[in-house]
Amino acid sequence: MYPLLFRTVLARMDPERAHHLAAAVIRLLGVAPFAAVARALTRPDPALRTEALGLRFDSPFGVAAGFDKDVRLAAGLGALGFGHVEVGTITAVPQPGNPRPRLFRLIPDRAVINRMGFNNGGAEAAAERLRRLRRRRTRPVVGVNIGKSRVVAVEDATADYVRSAQLLAPLADYLVVNVSSPNTPGLRGLQAVETLRPLLEAVRDAAGATPLLVKIAPDLADDEVQAIARLAVDLGLAGLIAANTTISREGLRTPGPIVLAAGEGGLSGAPLKLRAMAVLRLVRAVVPPEFVVISAGGVETAADVRERLAAGATLVQGYTAFLYRGPLWARQINRGLSRA
Template identity: 70%
Template sequence: MYSFIFRVFFARMDPERAHTLAFQVIRFLPTLGIGSIVRRFTRPVESLRVSTLGLEFDSPFGVAAGFDKEGTGIRGLGQLGFGHVEVGTITAEPQPGNEKPRLFRLIADRAVINRMGFNNHGATAAAGVIRRARARSVRPVIGVNIGKSRVVEVDDAVDDYLVSTTALAPLADYLVVNVSSPNTPGLRGLQELEKLRPLLTAVKSAAGPTPVLVKIAPDLSNDEVTAIAALAVELLDGIIATNTTLSRANLATDAAIVAAAGAGGLSGPPVAARSLELLRLIRSVVPADFCVISVGGVETAADVAERLAAGATLVQGYTGFLFRGPLWARQVNRGLARLR
């Protein structure tokens, strides 16, 4: 049914507008009076529960950062069956993001190119939204993903991240340091160890008891990933692999369509192989109880099960939501339950 709706309506609509409309429905699901009914239909079974980071997750499957940029959809996404919602990316300073259009579908690849640019209202505004979500007795685990403000120079990034950390860490179940988006100038340079160590050290200190993770890019070399993983084990509570990729290799979509979309991070199945490869690499060099969250190209329950078997503690998705629709989490959770 959803595939028909997608072909007839959403596939013909500007991708960002389609996302905004769908997200508004999710956002208001609790206030429409049907959220609790939906939750009975989508609630993960008890056998899917995961304990990590000192937290209890109803399901290993959650929403990656980028879908709910400021926390306004936390309750609705939880009612759809996601075990956690990673909000963001949030920056210390409010910013509009890059110029539109900035979101593009590659339908033949079931993939997306985005250059959103961390559009959000800033850490102070997000703190108020997340505080209200935390006050609810029934909610998913809330992760908060923070990044560098565009107006801030890379040399001043630590202080900028600390503004967001101070405002948001007390409200987050876990905090993520995003140094891997390709859409903020200079951001990926923070993955260099000499820049990353002081940043992670400062954020971890300022975050207090809140678990801190770092999110990395799939375009790093294996040696770079191994070094960052070792640093994460030394300083942090976990690592997230991976963000979107700059690669355009082996796409089924017509090259002219890809070229017309232009710059930005590619997500969806084309990044799956590299994401899985890096998951296996990271798990081979970190302790068994170290939290590793895998994201990139996950769409079905079998995909999630493969990541869990490869050593992922938790798994996240985003792009699959666009192609699978609002019952995606339920489909994955039910599939996982059958596979166990």
């Protein structure tokens, strides 16, 4: 049913408008009595429960940051069977993001280009919604992904991240420092180890007991990937997320004029699969077994999730395939994992 809906209706709509329509339905699924019905249909097999970060995840498969930017969909996404939801990216200062259009489908590649620009209502508003979410009896594990406010100069980024951490870490199950989005000017430059070390130290101290992770780009050189992984271990971080979207456009099947018309932004979806696997293996090769590695990028099927777990991922995240697979995607993944 969903593939037909996608081909005949959603694929003809502006992608951001389609996302907002889907979000309205997902929000409804987070409200009783709809949540109870959805959970009865999508609840993961207890055998999939995973312990990580001092938390229990009902499934190792969750939603990557970017889908629920403002902590409005987490309850509904949990009801759909996702083991965790990473909300954000959230910035200390509210911001509208980049001008529209800023989200583009590459349907032959089952991919998306986005240059959203961290559009969100800011850390204070997100904190209030997190407080309400934590009062719910049933909810998924909720991670919070934080980024640099666009109005803040790169040299002042540390204080900006710390402000977000102070507001959000006490309300998050885990916290993620995002220094790898291609859509905020200067942000990826913070991945240089000499710049990243003091930033992560300051956010780690502000986060207190909340597990802290860092999210990196797939476009880093192999030695840079491993240098950041070693730094994360050295600083006592709880883990690392590999990886964010890519600025590469290599190997796409979508006609070149369509790709060029989409313009700049991060590419996500199936074309990222091979590099995401490579980055996962690079990280796992230099970190201790107990260090949490969350793999993201190009994940669509239960076989993809199993492959990441076998390669050393602790948890796995997806996002783009949700657009192509529809609302029962998490249930399909979890059932596939249960049959393994």
